[in-house]
Amino acid sequence: MKIGILSTNRNLYSTRRLVEAGVARGHEMPVINHKRCYMNITSHRPSVHLKGESITGVNAIIPRIGASVSFYGTAVVRQFEMMGVYSVNESVAITRSRDKLRACQLLARKGIGLPVTGFANSPDDTEDLIDIAGGAPVVIKLLEGTQGVGVVLAETRKAAESVIEAFRGLKANFMVQEFIAEAGGADIRCFVVGDKVVAAMKRQGKEGEFRSNLHRGGSATLIKLTPEERSTAVRSAKVMGLNVAGVDLLRSNHGPVVMEVNSSPGLEGIEKATNKDVAGMIIEFIEKNAKKSSTRTRGTG
Numbered sequence: 001m002k003i004g005i006l007s008t009n010r011n012l013y014s015t016r017r018l019v020e021a022g023v024a025r026g027h028e029m030p031v032i033n034h035k036r037c038y039m040n041i042t043s044h045r046p047s048v049h050l051k052g053e054s055i056t057g058v059n060a061i062i063p064r065i066g067a068s069v070s071f072y073g074t075a076v077v078r079q080f081e082m083m084g085v086y087s088v089n090e091s092v093a094i095t096r097s098r099d100k101l102r103a104c105q106l107l108a109r110k111g112i113g114l115p116v117t118g119f120a121n122s123p124d125d126t127e128d129l130i131d132i133a134g135g136a137p138v139v140i141k142l143l144e145g146t147q148g149v150g151v152v153l154a155e156t157r158k159a160a161e162s163v164i165e166a167f168r169g170l171k172a173n174f175m176v177q178e179f180i181a182e183a184g185g186a187d188i189r190c191f192v193v194g195d196k197v198v199a200a201m202k203r204q205g206k207e208g209e210f211r212s213n214l215h216r217g218g219s220a221t222l223i224k225l226t227p228e229e230r231s232t233a234v235r236s237a238k239v240m241g242l243n244v245a246g247v248d249l250l251r252s253n254h255g256p257v258v259m260e261v262n263s264s265p266g267l268e269g270i271e272k273a274t275n276k277d278v279a280g281m282i283i284e285f286i287e288k289n290a291k292k293s294s295t296r297t298r299g300t301g
């Protein structure tokens with residue numbers, strides 16, 4: 001098969017591993033820089049172009065869309081879908097998971113455990129908003145942040161009010177969340193492929209840090225999941241409509257709660273922590289599922 005990887009940098013660990021795993025299984029693995037793709041959206045013959053050439057013959061794509069290019073990146077994925085190319089994660093699913101509020105709402109609808117979360121527009125409702133999240137300490141987070149940026153722990157009500165005021169001043173959208181103190185600065189990354197958690201690791205934030213992101217100096221170790229954690233991760237990916245997802249959970253006093261569902265989960269941390277060929281499992285999933293025109297999206301939704 002010809003499996004395109006939408007990635008802006010072929011030297012990234014995840015991109016390299018996917019190329020390597022695909023080639024090892026006999027596939028052609030072009031790396032397509034989605035930022036440089038442009039599109040012809042005419043009826044009947046949609047196409048994607050790159051440096052003067054029309055991209056043809058691709059059977060499937062693996063989108064690795066960074067948070068800063070969500071809008072353009074998902075437009076390129078949608079265009080491939082319109083051409084009938086199978087995308088391992090569909091554009092609509094990527095968009096759903098990128099917006100933390102939308103994702104929380106969809107997960108809550110299906111009864112998946114979440115930290116209690118509030119969202120409001122008017123500054124007049126700040127008091128109530130903090131109360132919804134159970135009062136200080138609360139976590140305040142930007143709806144489109146990533147790698148821990150824009151996630152703030154406000155330990156007192158005064159601090160929460162100040163942060164909320166600052167975010168409002170910047171016209172940023174944010175939500176206010178119950179602080180899961182008992183997680184102790186650790187979370188669990190469940191790497192889901194299809195309907196299975198294929199690898200999992202515990203990430204512990206560095207000393208004095210409540211955010212466990214590896215990009216913030218967190219460290220990863222192996223962990224054994226409970227059946228409840230496993231099913232929460234698989235169900236969360238399913239609710240988002242993602243075939244490949246990094247589902248982040250916190251161990252709370254009331255069971256696993258989902259932090260977020262990532263549509264382009266990194267491979268480096270998880271492969272190194274678990275010694276598993278996660279890239280190979282993604283390729284294998286595509287081999288089993290990429291039939292021409294099996295995409296349901298076709299640019300709708």
Ligand code: ADP
Binds near residue numbers: 139210212
């Ligand atoms: P990002 O997309 O920037 O990674 P997250 O929502 O995943 O944002 O938050 C980053 C980290 O902060 C999480 O992995 C977790 O360790 C910590 N964290 C976030 N929200 C909470 C919360 N409500 N309670 C406790 N820890 C939290």
Ligand code: MG
Binds near residue numbers: 148213259260
């Ligand atoms: Mg996160």
